[in-house]
Amino acid sequence: MTSQPAAASRVDAIADDIRSRILRGEYPGETSFTETDVATRYDVARPTAKAAIEKLVSESVLERRTNKTARVIKLGPEDVRDIYFTRARLEKAVLLQLAQARSVPAGAIAAQRELEQLDGSSGFDTVDPDMRFHMALVDSIGSPRTSRMYGSLVSQVKLCMAQIQGLHLVQPERIIKEHQHLLELIEAGDGDAASNFLDEHLSRPRERLVAAVGGVPGPEAFRD
Amino acid sequence: MTSQPAAASRVDAIADDIRSRILRGEYPGETSFTETDVATRYDVARPTAKAAIEKLVSESVLERRTNKTARVIKLGPEDVRDIYFTRARLEKAVLLQLAQARSVPAGAIAAQRELEQLDGSSGFDTVDPDMRFHMALVDSIGSPRTSRMYGSLVSQVKLCMAQIQGLHLVQPERIIKEHQHLLELIEAGDGDAASNFLDEHLSRPRERLVAAVGGVPGPEAFRD
DNA sequence: CGTAAAATATTGTCTAGCAATTACTGGTAG
DNA sequence: CTACCAGTAATTGCTAGACAATATTTTACG
Missing domain, CATH: 1.10.10.10 (Winged helix-like DNA-binding domain superfamily/Winged helix DNA-binding domain)
Incomplete structure (x- = not known):
């Protein structure tokens, strides 16, 4: 493979x-x-x-x-925030488009299954399927340039995580649940809700990553 | 300079x-x-x-x-549409953010002045100040990665236009007017309106470019 | 006229080396 | 003992020439 x-x-x-x-x-x-x-x-x-x-x-x-x-390259807190905010800009636009068409990408569902399967293993193994889920969403709209850009952001996130040892950003169960919710909002055609929920979904790992690279995390890192 | x-x-x-x-x-x-x-x-x-x-x-x-x-590289109709749709995704997110803060970027105003000054000259000379206006909007939010991505799209648009001879996409007066409207919507804090208006603003040159590179243009190319 | 073979062009990589810049190390002076 | 400076080593930017492998073009033959 x-x-x-x-x-x-x-x-x-x-x-x-x-x-x-x-x-x-x-x-x-x-x-x-x-x-x-x-x-x-x-x-x-x-x-x-x-x-x-x-x-x-x-x-x-x-x-x-x-x-x-x-x-x-060593990415600092500024970089992490910039990466995540830029990610969000692209992905929110994608979510709006998907919701409008009420089309739930098959690739995203597949990635979701993967995540469910390895339930219980270390937090590091969840990174890849997690990223695949988001990448699948973006890929599904069929824009080579958007995919390319999003892909470069994903690999920068990976690069960043690779440089941190015992990181456990978010529990797999939570990720699965939030992804599921995103898919449901797309299916319901509620793009705005999906877009807003994405912000929430990304904010926790974002601020925890910020902390992990030596920055001062915002309140989102600890919320709920 | x-x-x-x-x-x-x-x-x-x-x-x-x-x-x-x-x-x-x-x-x-x-x-x-x-x-x-x-x-x-x-x-x-x-x-x-x-x-x-x-x-x-x-x-x-x-x-x-x-x-x-x-x-x-020779860009075809598919490429032109992909470039413009990806542009729109990024720039709409930027507009929402700017409108929320009701902050009208100084750089955009400067680019607008430039456009007004060379009023009456050939359509080709308007391309650069036009692009500077949009780039200034994006730059103003201070995201290096977003700016970088947007910049690469801008240069692809330029590359595309460079390969077309007598192109007269849109009248300068119209561009100026539409840019002005965008700035007003930002100042009014109406992000959604700005975002929607951007789609309109980009659709005409997009479809005319599509036609210029040998594709079948959509109705936006001729609308009003 | 069409196709196959030969000639030519072009790329991918190598060896070897020189000049310029940067990093390092040690020694001297305060 | 520290700070600064000089000399040395390491590293990069670029050059020249060369060879095999792959593409392209031309030529010659059927």
């Missing part, structure tokens, strides 16, 4: 590997990646390693300023 | 130059860019040219599949 179409070039293969390792939490924030390091580690020439690094920089997984070593 | 901070590296300089030429309409859609061509034209080594090309590919200004020559 390889969802990715196996990297064609060596550069892509290296970039894919590094990206997945970073998203897996293998490298803490601000870990530096020198070109020669990468080159020797993957046994390729330096220009190839350089290209892979630059690809990841263009994806905002690594950052680097001119003449300086590339580092894993 | 160099808005850009003069490219640091040779690669950036070349990418900037090519990008601006493409956006200026110097290269029609699907013009191919070979690495050696670029290398000789800018008198640099091939890997440098390659890097510049790949940068533009990552920005979706050029496209290329593995082992094939890079080409200027």
